[in-house]
Amino acid sequence: MNRSSLKVERDSSRSGVVLVCVLACMLIAISIAASSVHMAMRGARASKQNLRSRQTQWLLQAGIARARSGLQRGDYSGEEWLVPATQLPESSGRVVIDVAPIESATDHLTWDVTVTAQYGPTTDLLTRRSHSFRLKPKALPADE
Known part of the structure; x- marks a missing residue:
């Protein structure tokens, strides 16, 4: 072997080591970037779920207040109402109020009330x- 062929082998070996190091660094950088994107997307999904949960809770509270108010006025049998997507942040909402007299109550002034609220763009x-x-x-104050 002569000196020039030995030098070419050393240079080629160094180039291979440098290439492997560069590829390893790129792999690490891509992994970090992919992890960051994944975490950002998970945070966005959690934020939207939190919004939907809070909006549903507000619709439920409005339905409960409406049921109490309707029963105070008398002759209230419940209702269903839809809030269009134009009035809410993400999609439409729906509230169903079911009111039924309790048969076992002696005064027939006691009611079973079920309020269901739902909110979200799709079934899933x-x-x-x-x-x-x-x-x-009759037992409730008018302002409650």
Whole structure:
């Protein structure tokens, strides 16, 4: 072997080592970037789910207040209402209020009330909350 062929082998060996190091660094950088994107997307999904959950809770509270108010006025049998997507941040909302007299109550002034609220753009992203309670309308103060 002569000196020039030995030098070419050394240069070629160094180039291979440098190439492997560069590829390893690129792989690490791409992994970090992919992980960052994944975490950002997960955070965005969690944020949207939190928004849907809060919006559903607000619809439920509005439905409960409306049921109490309707029973105070008398002759209220419940209702269903839709809030269009133009009035809410992401999609439409729906509230169903079911009111039924309790048969065993002696005064027939006690009602079983179930309020169900749902909010979300599609079935798989739908958030639903429900609340059931008993109510004696005459016993409630008018401002409650």
